[in-house]
Amino acid sequence: MEQALQGLKILDMTRVLAGPYCTMVLADLGADVIKIEAPRTGDDSRQFGPYINGESAYFMSINRNKRSMTLDLKNPDAKTIFFELIKEVDVVVENFKPGTMEKLGFGYEVLKEINPKLIYAASSGFGHTGPYSSRPAYDGVVQAMGGIMSITGELGGKPTRVGPSIGDITAGLFTAIGILAAVNHLNATGEGQKVDVAMLDCQVAILENALARYFATGVSPKPAGNKHSSIVPFEPFETSDGEIMIAVGNDNLWKKYCVEIGHDELITDERFVSNPQRTVNYDKLRPILAEIMKSKSTDEWYTNLTKAGIPCGPINNIEMITKDEQVKFRDMIVEVEHKVAGTTHIPGIPIKMSKTQGTINKSAPILGEDTADILKELLNYSDEKLEQLKAKQVF
Amino acid sequence: MEQALQGLKILDMTRVLAGPYCTMVLADLGADVIKIEAPRTGDDSRQFGPYINGESAYFMSINRNKRSMTLDLKNPDAKTIFFELIKEVDVVVENFKPGTMEKLGFGYEVLKEINPKLIYAASSGFGHTGPYSSRPAYDGVVQAMGGIMSITGELGGKPTRVGPSIGDITAGLFTAIGILAAVNHLNATGEGQKVDVAMLDCQVAILENALARYFATGVSPKPAGNKHSSIVPFEPFETSDGEIMIAVGNDNLWKKYCVEIGHDELITDERFVSNPQRTVNYDKLRPILAEIMKSKSTDEWYTNLTKAGIPCGPINNIEMITKDEQVKFRDMIVEVEHKVAGTTHIPGIPIKMSKTQGTINKSAPILGEDTADILKELLNYSDEKLEQLKAKQVF
Numbered sequence: 001m002e003q004a005l006q007g008l009k010i011l012d013m014t015r016v017l018a019g020p021y022c023t024m025v026l027a028d029l030g031a032d033v034i035k036i037e038a039p040r041t042g043d044d045s046r047q048f049g050p051y052i053n054g055e056s057a058y059f060m061s062i063n064r065n066k067r068s069m070t071l072d073l074k075n076p077d078a079k080t081i082f083f084e085l086i087k088e089v090d091v092v093v094e095n096f097k098p099g100t101m102e103k104l105g106f107g108y109e110v111l112k113e114i115n116p117k118l119i120y121a122a123s124s125g126f127g128h129t130g131p132y133s134s135r136p137a138y139d140g141v142v143q144a145m146g147g148i149m150s151i152t153g154e155l156g157g158k159p160t161r162v163g164p165s166i167g168d169i170t171a172g173l174f175t176a177i178g179i180l181a182a183v184n185h186l187n188a189t190g191e192g193q194k195v196d197v198a199m200l201d202c203q204v205a206i207l208e209n210a211l212a213r214y215f216a217t218g219v220s221p222k223p224a225g226n227k228h229s230s231i232v233p234f235e236p237f238e239t240s241d242g243e244i245m246i247a248v249g250n251d252n253l254w255k256k257y258c259v260e261i262g263h264d265e266l267i268t269d270e271r272f273v274s275n276p277q278r279t280v281n282y283d284k285l286r287p288i289l290a291e292i293m294k295s296k297s298t299d300e301w302y303t304n305l306t307k308a309g310i311p312c313g314p315i316n317n318i319e320m321i322t323k324d325e326q327v328k329f330r331d332m333i334v335e336v337e338h339k340v341a342g343t344t345h346i347p348g349i350p351i352k353m354s355k356t357q358g359t360i361n362k363s364a365p366i367l368g369e370d371t372a373d374i375l376k377e378l379l380n381y382s383d384e385k386l387e388q389l390k391a392k393q394v395f
Numbered sequence: 396m397e398q399a400l401q402g403l404k405i406l407d408m409t410r411v412l413a414g415p416y417c418t419m420v421l422a423d424l425g426a427d428v429i430k431i432e433a434p435r436t437g438d439d440s441r442q443f444g445p446y447i448n449g450e451s452a453y454f455m456s457i458n459r460n461k462r463s464m465t466l467d468l469k470n471p472d473a474k475t476i477f478f479e480l481i482k483e484v485d486v487v488v489e490n491f492k493p494g495t496m497e498k499l500g501f502g503y504e505v506l507k508e509i510n511p512k513l514i515y516a517a518s519s520g521f522g523h524t525g526p527y528s529s530r531p532a533y534d535g536v537v538q539a540m541g542g543i544m545s546i547t548g549e550l551g552g553k554p555t556r557v558g559p560s561i562g563d564i565t566a567g568l569f570t571a572i573g574i575l576a577a578v579n580h581l582n583a584t585g586e587g588q589k590v591d592v593a594m595l596d597c598q599v600a601i602l603e604n605a606l607a608r609y610f611a612t613g614v615s616p617k618p619a620g621n622k623h624s625s626i627v628p629f630e631p632f633e634t635s636d637g638e639i640m641i642a643v644g645n646d647n648l649w650k651k652y653c654v655e656i657g658h659d660e661l662i663t664d665e666r667f668v669s670n671p672q673r674t675v676n677y678d679k680l681r682p683i684l685a686e687i688m689k690s691k692s693t694d695e696w697y698t699n700l701t702k703a704g705i706p707c708g709p710i711n712n713i714e715m716i717t718k719d720e721q722v723k724f725r726d727m728i729v730e731v732e733h734k735v736a737g738t739t740h741i742p743g744i745p746i747k748m749s750k751t752q753g754t755i756n757k758s759a760p761i762l763g764e765d766t767a768d769i770l771k772e773l774l775n776y777s778d779e780k781l782e783q784l785k786a787k788q789v790f
Binding site: 002004005006007008017025029048049050051052057058060061062108125126127128129130131132133135136137138140141142143144145146147148149150151152153154157158159160161162163164165166169170173174175176177178180181182183184185187188189191192193194195196197198200201202204205206207208209210211212213214215216217220221222223224225226228230234235236243245247249306309311312313314315316317318319320321322324325326327329330332333344345346347348349350351352353354355356 | 397399400401402403412420424443444445446447452453455456457503520521522523524525526527528530531532533535536537538539540541542543544545546547548549552553554555556557558559560561564565568569570571572573575576577578579580582583584586587588589590591592593595596597599600601602603604605606607608609610611612615616617618619620621623625629630631638640642644701704706707708709710711712713714715716717719720721722724725727728739740741742743744745746747748749750751
């Protein structure tokens with residue numbers, strides 16, 4: 001089947017998470033992603049545990065569908081190859097600390113002279129402009145500075161880091177969007193350009209109602225635990241064997257919920273008749289519901305409330321997710337054969353397209369496994385030339 | 396300045412968050428987003444507080460750059476208008492519960508007959524296929540079922556909801572990527588298609604190393620607090636007046652850090668010489684550093700450590716973010732004039748493009764303010780026809 005980004009050639013200089021996540025999303029949709037790695041060591045995340053038969057499970061989870069080519073970028077012959085490749089690709093992506101590409105001689109000003117149609121996309125901690133630009137950043141620092149920690153955590157508790165590296169991942173997603181928008185402009189006008197995405201900027205962009213609330217009231221929101229700020233009941237309750245998340249989003253759902261939990265009398269109880277009333281009388285309602293919800297297991301509540309149309313769900317741990325019927329049906333956990341690691345499991349593709357569905361054609365590459373193929377295919381190098389370059393440790 | 400998505404016409408049937416976030420990102424890049432709303436009430440989120448001069452700050456924060464058109468979609472004349480508009484646009488986006496568009500007579504199978512080039516994008520809780528497809532979902536339920544809660548929270552504590560509605564926002568971002576990929580395919584082949592993005596799928600897609608760790612070890616990760624699982628020191632420390640996040644990512648940074656905190660003796664302390672040693676001896680190192688870090692203020696540490704090249708940062712609350720030098724420099728908080736609310740502050744555009752930078756041209760629309768303009772511009776309706784339709788309460 002044809003794929004949506006078929007024909008789009010991407011030179012991928014990224015490592016660790018934000019950049020590789022961006023290029024994974026594009027590779028999943030059919031782009032040809034050529035990952036440039038340092039000989040012998042490769043992407044830093046190849047050293048991140050845990051390992052399966054010596055291969056990093058972390059690296060394998062975000063580098064499927066890509067090809068790997070090694071190049072010692074400090075070697076003059078490698079630089080020549082890099083410039084030749086720049087002429088052949090549509091996009092180059094990097095997530096170095098700003099200034100690193102310039103030091104290598106590969107800044108956007110240089111590359112655009114070689115290929116004026118080039119889209120140069122950079123993802124960095126603080127962006128390529130501004131007073132913090134040259135600073136290094138890690139996800140933890142950006143989550144701290146970007147405010148998401150200040151509104152995540154237990155009610156009355158301390159600011160809490162979001163489990164996944166959401167600072168990296170959202171930057172990866174916004175960079176992918178920037179690249180595709182730039183491709184649209186390139187197709188329309190033949191013009192390339194630079195796309196500059198900062199992790200900190202992306203954190204500000206996802207603060208959602210916290211920013212709106214601050215500007216309307218002048219008060220900075222704090223961690224609010226698992227309770228919704230203005231809808232009741234909309235939070236987890238303990239059951240006889242665990243917890244269940246309940247989201248009674250409106251008064252109609254409230255009536256159905258009361259019937260389903262066998263307490264019709266709550267429907268007419270004046271303290272709880274409308275959402276504003278339930279919010280005002282939260283401290284009275286919460287213990288009543290807590291008592292009721294303890295009477296059945298999570299599974300029983302989940303089955304019964306779902307049948308009644310009440311939005312609810314278990315608080316799944318990772319194992320439970322892998323066994324979930326919907327997750328399985330939607331191919332969101334995929335089995336892939338890896339040459340060294342054997343059968344591995346990685347997340348599927350969350351964008352489902354009726355005509356150009358992305359596929360996972362290959363597991364993450366072994367370091368440099370595609371070097372020769374790429375040099376033959378894109379630059380028409382002969383076997384002899386490849387031998388010479390190899391002897392000079394260019395790759 | 397030209398914009399990257401200039402000329403892309405989007406009919407936006409979305410409401411609340413996931414869908415409107417997606418169309419905001421596309422409008423920011425230059426797409427013409429025509430928001431269809433119910434007469435009198437409009438997008439549900441117009442009723443979400445807090446309010447500024449009676450206008451929802453929540454709604455205004457995610458609907459800038461869009462035009463608003465009202466249509467009573469149960470009215471037969473409105474249906475006719477809707478079908479005429481479908482012929483004129485490139486994309487339709489909706490985030491109803493699956494089945495709702497079909498009930499209105501606007502399912503993809505119907506619309507693609509009218510416009511075979513149409514891209515139909517749907518964002519929903521569980522997706523348009525699979526056993527849970529018809530269930531309603533809210534962000535809280537999806538965060539619970541998708542596993543992010545199970546790995547967020549204090550060490551040894553309970554699963555914790557992420558502050559912003561990350562279930563909605565990531566679905567909005569993946570939907571935007573799906574639409575742009577489909578636009579690329581449309582430009583190449585003239586073919587439209589359906590894009591189906593589920594909030595639950597997106598949660599699985601952003602679990603990052605939690606999924607890799609589970610599959611490598613068979614153990615589901617738990618909330619780990621604010622500490623990095625394998626790098627030390629990489630967590631917040633209390634200062635004399637608050638907290639600071641420190642990210643000493645490698646042994647070289649460790650040496651610089653020890654010098655900067657005035658404790659060179661730690662560099663040669665065998666218990667702490669390498670990251671593996673520091674990880675093993677975490678319980679001995681943590682109290683030593685905690686004592687040292689209490690001796691200065693957050694500002695002092697932030698200034699000194701940053702000068703020394705140590706990744707670190709304050710745990711900003713929302714107010715602090717709005718005053719941050721880099722956030723200001725990067726235009727990530729923007730002042731916009733709103734006809735009713737006056738001067739408002741909303742997040743900026745995190746995708747910076749050298750040739751086609753997006754701009755915030757207009758604040759969120761008043762309900763239906765562009766109805767007449769759109770009908771004249773896209774369908775060439777006369778003033779007389781508009782008067783007749785208005786009399787029939789079509790919009």
